Amino acid sequence: MSMISKFSSSIRPHRITALLLPALILAAGLVLLASCTFDLDYGRYAVVYGISDYPNVQNLTSTDDDANDMSDLLLSQGFDVILRITDDPNQDQTDPPNPPNIDEASYDQLNRDFQTVAGQADLDDLFVFYFSGHGTQLAAGSTENTPGSDEEDEAIVLVNDALTLEEYLRDDTLADWLRTIPCARRVVILDSCYSGGFISNSLEADAISQNFTEEGANGLFETLGNAIYLYANFQDYGSDIPPGEALVMAASGELDYAYETDGNGVMTRYLLESATGGDYNRDGYVTVTESYFYIYRNINKNFNMLYGPSGYSFFPHISGAPVDYILFVNE
Numbered sequence: 389m390s391m392i393s394k395f396s397s398s399i400r401p402h403r404i405t406a407l408l409l410p411a412l413i414l415a416a417g418l419v420l421l422a423s424c425t426f427d428l429d430y431g432r433y434a435v436v437y438g439i440s441d442y443p444n445v446q447n448l449t450s451t452d453d454d455a456n457d458m459s460d461l462l463l464s465q466g467f468d469v470i471l472r473i474t475d476d477p478n479q480d481q482t483d484p485p486n487p488p489n490i491d492e493a494s495y496d497q498l499n500r501d502f503q504t505v506a507g508q509a510d511l512d513d514l515f516v517f518y519f520s521g522h523g524t525q526l527a528a529g530s531t532e533n534t535p536g537s538d539e540e541d542e543a544i545v546l547v548n549d550a551l552t553l554e555e556y557l558r559d560d561t562l563a564d565w566l567r568t569i570p571c572a573r574r575v576v577i578l579d580s581c582y583s584g585g586f587i588s589n590s591l592e593a594d595a596i597s598q599n600f601t602e603e604g605a606n607g608l609f610e611t612l613g614n615a616i617y618l619y620a621n622f623q624d625y626g627s628d629i630p631p632g633e634a635l636v637m638a639a640s641g642e643l644d645y646a647y648e649t650d651g652n653g654v655m656t657r658y659l660l661e662s663a664t665g666g667d668y669n670r671d672g673y674v675t676v677t678e679s680y681f682y683i684y685r686n687i688n689k690n691f692n693m694l695y696g697p698s699g700y701s702f703f704p705h706i707s708g709a710p711v712d713y714i715l716f717v718n719e
Contacts, residue, residue, distance in 0.1 A: 394521065394522050394581045394647070430512045432467040433469075433508065433509050434469045435472075435515075436455050436459045437493045437520070438456070438472075438520045439451055439545070440452040440521075442522065445522060448522065448648060449650070450650070450653055455471060458518050461663055467516070472494075494546055494549045495548060498565075502565045502566075503568070505569055506568045509569060514575070520579040522554075523578070524542075524545055526540060527540045541558045542558070542584075542585030544580050562586065567633060573713045575635050575636075576635070578637070579659075583640055583646065586629050586636050587629065587636050587705060587706075587707040634707075635707055636707040637680055638704060638706070639655040644702050645702060658686040662674055665682055666681070668682075672717065673717060674716040674717075675713060678715075680704060680706045
């Protein structure tokens with residue numbers, strides 16, 4: 389199994405050393421949804437981006453497959469999907485060619501795609517933005533001021549329209565773009581390194597440290613107490629994506645790598661599986677929380693336990709918010 393971490397080559401690598409506590413708060417929260425019924429009579433929109441071919445940094449191998457597979461899943465779930473892929477031309481030539489209208493996963497194109505959805509969607513609708521590709525950190529021009537975070541902005545690495553340069557979409561810029569989407573339900577899913585830094589909250593609902601390399605984690609009751617305090621006294625610090633703007637599911641902490649293997653990114657593999665395996669309360673629906681919990685458990689069991697001793701370990705993160713949205717229908 390080959391592994392590539394999804395980070396910009398200009399970032400200094402570091403070794404991951406700590407294993408932290410499970411997401412007990414989510415397991416408890418799933419019970420609350422057991423007796424709910426849901427009305428899905430609303431529109432569902434998705435913008436799906438996957439970049440394998442980068443002009444000046446290491447190419448990735450599975451991120452285009454991540455986007456294709458995620459697009460297929462969302463289409464089967466009734467979403468209107470905008471799919472953009474920048475493919476690696478050195479991949480297996482037996483792969484079917486991409487349709488000509490999707491090979492342009494650029495910074496400006498993403499902005500245009502957000503504008504397209506903004507002109508089509510309504511308040512009651514659901515919007516999902518999915519990205520698989522490189523992530524990085526940017527110190528120059530950083531506006532990061534969320535307590536508990538480092539002093540750098542996190543960013544996903546896109547390309548320009550000419551596909552000749554990398555362009556960086558910062559966390560707070562993505563938050564600004566999300567505000568143009570009129571949907572009350574908004575979900576951001578990032579399979580990239582450092583993606584936990586897109587979460588604008590000193591508490592993360594998974595009870596895992598923002599930085600996976602830090603020792604220790606809050607216990608369940610301390611986490612619940614912090615959650616109640618933060619929800620009652622929430623302050624938007626103006627950086628990252630506030631929980632009131634979108635639920636964010638990120639592959640890793642803000643200082644940690646995410647990994648891909650042959651076939652899919654590790655997080656995306658279990659995200660796709662969660663559509664059928666994540667219905668923990670057996671009500672026919674998979675919420676963002678349930679999907680996260682499925683991903684968390686399987687990364688810990690099937691990746692961290694195997695590769696952690698070699699220094700390859702990571703946990704997904706999810707933003708803290710007192711809401712949950714249906715992501716998949718489990719038919």
